[in-house]
Amino acid sequence: MKVSPQEVARIAALARLGIDQDRLDTFAAQFNGILDYMDLLAQVDTEGVEPLYSPVDGPTRLREDKAESRHSREELLASAPETDGAHFVVPKIV
Amino acid sequence: MPVYEAVIGLEVHAQLRTESKLFCACSTRFGQEPNTNVCPVCAGMPGTLPVLNARAVEYAVMMALAVGCRVNRVNVFARKNYFYPDLPLGYQISQFDLPLAEGGSVTIDAGAGPKVVGITRIHMENDAGKSIHSQAENVSFVDLNRAGTPLIEIVSEPDMRSPEEAEAYLRALHSVVTWLGICDGNMEEGSFRCDANVSIRPVGQREFGTRTELKNMNSFRNVRRAIAYEIARQEDLLADGGAVVQQTRLFDADKGVTHAMRGKEEAHDYRYYPDPDLLPVEISETMIADLRAALPELPAARRARFESALGLPPEAVAALTADRALSDYYEAAVAAYDEPRKVANWMLSEMLRRLNDTGVGVADCALAPEGFAAIVRMVEEGAVSQKSGRDMFAALFAGGGDPEAYAREHGLAQVSDSAALEAAVDAVLAANPAEVEAYRAGKTKLMGFFVGQVMRATKGQANAKLLNEIITARLG
Numbered sequence: 106m107k108v109s110p111q112e113v114a115r116i117a118a119l120a121r122l123g124i125d126q127d128r129l130d131t132f133a134a135q136f137n138g139i140l141d142y143m144d145l146l147a148q149v150d151t152e153g154v155e156p157l158y159s160p161v162d163g164p165t166r167l168r169e170d171k172a173e174s175r176h177s178r179e180e181l182l183a184s185a186p187e188t189d190g191a192h193f194v195v196p197k198i199v
Numbered sequence: 200m201p202v203y204e205a206v207i208g209l210e211v212h213a214q215l216r217t218e219s220k221l222f223c224a225c226s227t228r229f230g231q232e233p234n235t236n237v238c239p240v241c242a243g244m245p246g247t248l249p250v251l252n253a254r255a256v257e258y259a260v261m262m263a264l265a266v267g268c269r270v271n272r273v274n275v276f277a278r279k280n281y282f283y284p285d286l287p288l289g290y291q292i293s294q295f296d297l298p299l300a301e302g303g304s305v306t307i308d309a310g311a312g313p314k315v316v317g318i319t320r321i322h323m324e325n326d327a328g329k330s331i332h333s334q335a336e337n338v339s340f341v342d343l344n345r346a347g348t349p350l351i352e353i354v355s356e357p358d359m360r361s362p363e364e365a366e367a368y369l370r371a372l373h374s375v376v377t378w379l380g381i382c383d384g385n386m387e388e389g390s391f392r393c394d395a396n397v398s399i400r401p402v403g404q405r406e407f408g409t410r411t412e413l414k415n416m417n418s419f420r421n422v423r424r425a426i427a428y429e430i431a432r433q434e435d436l437l438a439d440g441g442a443v444v445q446q447t448r449l450f451d452a453d454k455g456v457t458h459a460m461r462g463k464e465e466a467h468d469y470r471y472y473p474d475p476d477l478l479p480v481e482i483s484e485t486m487i488a489d490l491r492a493a494l495p496e497l498p499a500a501r502r503a504r505f506e507s508a509l510g511l512p513p514e515a516v517a518a519l520t521a522d523r524a525l526s527d528y529y530e531a532a533v534a535a536y537d538e539p540r541k542v543a544n545w546m547l548s549e550m551l552r553r554l555n556d557t558g559v560g561v562a563d564c565a566l567a568p569e570g571f572a573a574i575v576r577m578v579e580e581g582a583v584s585q586k587s588g589r590d591m592f593a594a595l596f597a598g599g600g601d602p603e604a605y606a607r608e609h610g611l612a613q614v615s616d617s618a619a620l621e622a623a624v625d626a627v628l629a630a631n632p633a634e635v636e637a638y639r640a641g642k643t644k645l646m647g648f649f650v651g652q653v654m655r656a657t658k659g660q661a662n663a664k665l666l667n668e669i670i671t672a673r674l675g
Contacts, residue, residue, distance in 0.1 A: 119468055121282055158275055158473050164481035165276075170254035172219040172226035178234045181242055191233045192331070192340035195284040199332055199339075 108136040201401035203437070205430045206408070207365045208357035211372055212350050213382040214326065214390035215258045221325045221349035222249030222292065229388055233342040241325075241347035243287030248476055255349040256299075257490060258381035259323050260482060262351055263300030264491050265375050266318050270300045272484075276323075276477040279469045284341050285328035295471040298322035299351075299480070305375070306499060307367040316368045317356030326350050357396065357407065362426040366419050369393055373419075374498045378523045386417050393422055397429045398443065408433070409443040413457055415450045425450035429457050501526060509539035518547055524562040525554075531568035536576045545575045549592050557596075565599030566592070573602040581662050587611040615662040617669065620653070623661070624669050627652040638674055646670065 110129035113136060117124040124132070178191070187194040220227055223240035240247040263270050277295035303318040328346035330339045353372060359365045373391055376382035384391045398410035413429055416422045428450075433443050448457040496504075498520050505516045520526045525546070532542050550571070554561055574595070578588035583606050591605055606612050614620055627649060628635050638645040649670050653661055 115468075119280075119470065158479050159475065161478055163478065164273075165251050165478035167253035167256065168219075168224070168250040170217045170219050170252050171224060172228075173224040174226065174236070174238075175224075176238050178232075178237070181234060181237050181239075184244075187338075189340065192342055193234070193284070194338050195330075195341055197332065197337045197339050198284060198330055 107140050108133050203399040203430075203434055204360055204402045205362075205426075206357045206398050206400060206410075207359035207361075207426060208396045209355045209359070209365060209368060210394045210396070211353045211355075211369065212326075212392050213262075213353065213372075213376045213384075215255050215349040215351060215381055216383055217252055217254050217258065217349055219252060220347035221252050221255050221323070222347055225347065227348045229390070231344055233340075234344060237343045237346070241287070242343055243289070249292060249474075251477065251480065252349060255323065256480060256482070257486075258349075258379075259299050259321065259351045260487065260490050261379050261381055261494065262353070262376060263303065263321050264487070264494060265379060265497055266303035266305055266321075266353075266372075268300035268303035268318060268321055270482055270487055271297055272482050273297065273479045274299045274322075274482070275479045276474045277471045278474045279324075279471055281469060283327065283330075284339060285330045285343070285346065287328070287343060287346060291324055291327065292474055292477070293324035293352075293471075294322035297479075299482075305368065305371045307364060307371050309361065309363040309367040314358075314364065316358045316364075316371075319354045319356050321351055321353050324350050324352060357398075362423040362430070365395060365426050366423040369419060369422055371499075374521070378495065378498050380523075386419070389417070392417065395422065395426055395429075397426055397433070399430060399433045399437070409445050411443065411445065411457075412447045413450055414447060414460075415452075417452075421450060421452050424452075424455055425457055428455060432457065495523070498523075498526075509533070509543075511539060511543055515543050515547060518551070519543060522561070524560060528561045528564075528568050528571075532572040532575070534572075535569040536572035538575070538579065541579055542572060542575050545571070545592075549589060553593070553596050565597055566595045567599070570595060570600070570602055577602060577606065581613060581615045581665070582606070583611045584613055584663060587613070610658070610660065612660060613662040614657050614660050615665055617665065620657075620661055620666055620669055621673075623653050623656050624649070624666070624673055627656065628673060635674065649674075 110133045113129050113132045114124065114126075182188040182190070182193065185193045214227075217227055219225060220236075220241055223238050225236045225238050225241055228236065240249060260270055274294060275297040276292050278290040279293045279295070280290045282289055298320045300321040301319065303321070304315050305318065306313050306315050308314070326345050326348040328341055328343040330341055332339045355368065359368055373384050376391065377384040382391055386392065393416060395413040395416070396410045397413060398408040400406065400408040411429060411433070413425050416425045429448065436443055444459075447460045449460055450457050502516050502520050505511050505519060506513065511519070519529050528550075529542065529546050532546070533539050536542060550561070550564075553559075554564070571592070574583075574588050574592050577583045578585055583591065587606070591602055591609075591611060595602060595605060614623075631649075631652070634645050634648060638649075646667075650663070650666060653666055653670070654663075
């Protein structure tokens with residue numbers, strides 16, 4: 106088994122996901138199923154094939170370095186759960 | 200107890216001086232009202248897509264070429280995953296296994312002769328926002344103005360062995376980025392910052408010791424102090440039979456110590472993977488050739504040339520090449536008056552003092568380098584006195600203008616014509632026979648009196664050096 110239940114717990118913690126202890130085995134089995142399936146790719150001979158980072162062809166598009174302001178602070182803060190009119194307000198960090 | 204040596208590597212972040220952010224068109228201006236340079240892209244709103252800033256790529260390639268890195272013709276952005284409120288996407292867009300550039304170096308001199316420090320890699324990434332922590336309330340405030348600002352991270356090899364070498368390396372990088380004009384180099388505002396990896400090992404041992412990562416050092420001096428403290432701390436630990444724990448430590452500049460960050464904040468496992476929102480960046484041969492051709496003469500090369508071709512002493516060279524604008528100004532002045540040392544003396548005294556006093560950059564000085572050179576020449580040739588030269592410089596520094604015309608208009612031209620001065624001296628001596636008698640009897644302090652009289656007669660325009668010579672000769 107590649108992924109242990111402990112590893113599932115760690116990955117969940119890194120992703121800030123709460124997870125029931127009794128489901129760790131289930132997820133570990135599912136993770137391993139996915140990884141085993143992906144391992145099929147390892148059977149393909151990729152000698153001399155360039156790595157493909159995206160199914161889209163060509164390089165990334167570039168943008169001219171020009172500053173623009175299209176949004177007001179009010180609009181931006183409108184979607185925040187809590188603001189003081191100038192900042193996003195979040196639970197105390199330190 | 201074994202003798203230890205320190206092993207130091209630096210990770211330097213330089214904010215690129217672009218107008219707009221790395222992946223959106225928001226302004227990168229510092230010091231704006233909170234959250235006014237923010238859009239849905241840099242605020243991490245769902246459904247937005249990043250579009251890469253062409254100039255940021257250019258600047259990053261310029262740096263790579265300036266320090267001799269190999270530019271990866273194809274490089275890839277990757278997501279560095281961690282949660283922090285000033286990182287709205289939940290990941291930083293950085294580069295991982297295919298960075299922009301690899302394998303360069305800079306040469307430093309920390310006092311023991313030249314030493315090459317390797318550069319492992321240079322990659323592009325975006326900056327996070329800023330959090331302000333309230334003392335009174337149980338909340339933090341997030342300002343995303345800085346979020347998305349383009350950075351390059353320059354990672355060194357663990358080649359440095361002392362705090363002084365680390366500082367010299369940091370200064371060398373600072374001088375290159377500011378010289379190229381790709382970063383303003385402001386350490387206080389955080390546009391140029393550095394983390395240090397520090398470990399120690401017994402001299403002669405090949406394996407590295409356990410390292411700590413130092414953060415929060417916002418000046419060259421603090422980088423040196425923090426590393427020196429950390430080396431001593433690690434030596435004490437080992438001497439007491441303890442062990443160094445791998446951790447991130449923050450420098451406290453007031454107390455001059457480092458202390459460990461809380462464990463929670465450093466439980467990092469970034470789980471990098473290629474960012475599917477961004478296609479690979481391709482750097483063309485043409486782009487590299489064009490940028491290479493446009494690179495200015497770099498500080499190290501210019502320093503060498505100032506020393507060898509202009510014959511300037513090392514301290515003067517260091518001061519004159521600390522800043523590209525200053526260095527360019529000096530070169531232009533020497534082109535107008537080919538007396539490198541004399542022009543250098545004026546640059547390092549009058550010019551630097553005035554730049555410091557006024558807070559004006561040399562690029563904004565109203566006096567053209569040719570005018571500056573003319574003042575130095577007029578003083579050297581005795582056309583004006585040293586004092587008049589200084590006064591003239593003070594006036595023209597702010598207002599600009601032609602020194603020759605200024606000297607004429609303000610009657611600063613010195614009387615350096617010996618015949619005219621001799622006549623004036625003779626007149627003064629003839630009018631003061633008693634003083635002449637006293638002087639010849641040994642009261643040589645009267646020299647000042649004679650000089651004063653002639654100066655009054657010539658409205659202060661007599662060449663003081665010449666005047667002294669004439670009086671001495673007449674009374675001798």
